[in-house]
Amino acid sequence: MEAQDLKKAGLKATLPRIRILQILEESNERHLSAEDVYKTLLEHGEEVGLATVYRVLTQFESAGLVMRHNFDSGHSVFELDSGDHHDHMVCLKTGKVIEFQNEEIEKLQKSIAAEHGFELVEHSLVLYVKPK
Amino acid sequence: MEAQDLKKAGLKATLPRIRILQILEESNERHLSAEDVYKTLLEHGEEVGLATVYRVLTQFESAGLVMRHNFDSGHSVFELDSGDHHDHMVCLKTGKVIEFQNEEIEKLQKSIAAEHGFELVEHSLVLYVKPK
DNA sequence: TTCCTCAACGACATTTATTCTCATTTAAAG
DNA sequence: CTTTAAATGAGAATAAATGTCGTTGAGGAA
Numbered sequence: 001m002e003a004q005d006l007k008k009a010g011l012k013a014t015l016p017r018i019r020i021l022q023i024l025e026e027s028n029e030r031h032l033s034a035e036d037v038y039k040t041l042l043e044h045g046e047e048v049g050l051a052t053v054y055r056v057l058t059q060f061e062s063a064g065l066v067m068r069h070n071f072d073s074g075h076s077v078f079e080l081d082s083g084d085h086h087d088h089m090v091c092l093k094t095g096k097v098i099e100f101q102n103e104e105i106e107k108l109q110k111s112i113a114a115e116h117g118f119e120l121v122e123h124s125l126v127l128y129v130k131p132k
Numbered sequence: 133m134e135a136q137d138l139k140k141a142g143l144k145a146t147l148p149r150i151r152i153l154q155i156l157e158e159s160n161e162r163h164l165s166a167e168d169v170y171k172t173l174l175e176h177g178e179e180v181g182l183a184t185v186y187r188v189l190t191q192f193e194s195a196g197l198v199m200r201h202n203f204d205s206g207h208s209v210f211e212l213d214s215g216d217h218h219d220h221m222v223c224l225k226t227g228k229v230i231e232f233q234n235e236e237i238e239k240l241q242k243s244i245a246a247e248h249g250f251e252l253v254e255h256s257l258v259l260y261v262k263p264k
Numbered sequence: 265t266t267c268c269t270c271a272a273c274g275a276c277a278t279t280t281a282t283t284c285t286c287a288t289t290t291a292a293a294g
Numbered sequence: 295c296t297t298t299a300a301a302t303g304a305g306a307a308t309a310a311a312t313g314t315c316g317t318t319g320a321g322g323a324a
Contacts, residue, residue, distance in 0.1 A: 012320060049274040054311060070202055075310060092253055105240050109259055112232055118261035121224055125257045127241055129250035144291060181303040207281055
């Protein structure tokens with residue numbers, strides 16, 4: 001039923017878009033770079049250009065289907081936007097990414113922004129951790 | 133007295149390093165990209181290569197003299213490490229960067245990491261805000 | 265279903281941020 | 295002042311991402 005999701009998001013249901021959406025859904029990793037997606041397409045024998053992957057991921061971001069993260073790696077990674085907001089913890093040893101939620105931190109952020117006369121639009125919180 | 137700071141950090145006190153340190157200290161902006169530093173050098177008529185600017189900033193980071201941030205802009209910015217830890221708030225309208233500290237958020241982060249069996253090494257928290 | 269049109273695509277050139285290479289220069293120890 | 299390893303400048307090289315442009319195809323119209 002992916003084609004419908006695309007139409008709802010205002011995007012024509014083209015083959016590259018459907019395939020990329022599938023990869024994001026079915027991948028073991030929740031966080032994929034454009035290159036990751038591209039390589040997976042190639043492995044599946046799909047004929048999709050790298051430029052298209054970048055274009056489509058950016059469109060998905062605008063459409064609210066995926067979220068883009070810039071951890072400290074110098075390139076973007078994307079994950080399906082499941083609606084539930086969460087932050088990330090990256091293990092410096094293994095590179096593993098763990099997601100977490102904390103209502104209290106969210107509240108504090110809003111009040112900090114407000115204290116400075118701003119409204120919080122979004123935020124990025126990444127904890128870099130190592131095994132104890 | 134910058135030369136001494138460099139020696140203390142284990143770096144030879146070369147002209148490019150001294151100049152770059154000065155620029156970081158004297159700039160109006162606390163957060164400068166490598167390009168920003170390079171342009172400032174050119175304006176001052178200094179003959180320093182761009183590659184050197186990148187090298188020196190990376191060395192400064194390793195030596196703990198500066199901190200590197202990767203906001204959402206696709207390139208790194210650097211600020212002098214004054215020792216006092218703080219997080220950042222970026223205004224989406226003006227691009228202005230405001231610094232803040234919040235002890236409570238810090239504590240929560242540590243306990244979240246601990247809950248997952250990790251030790252917090254460092255973190256990156258950026259609030260993207262707009263004027264109210 | 266077939267046709268038509270514009271959005272989307274693939275291939276590849278280009279840009280941007282950054283790093284690498286290597287011949288030359290320089291800080292600072294002797 | 296000499297020596298020498300470390301640092302530098304110039305420019306080539308790389309990686310991530312975007313732009314260009316001729317071709318293709320999704321999906322509404324006929």
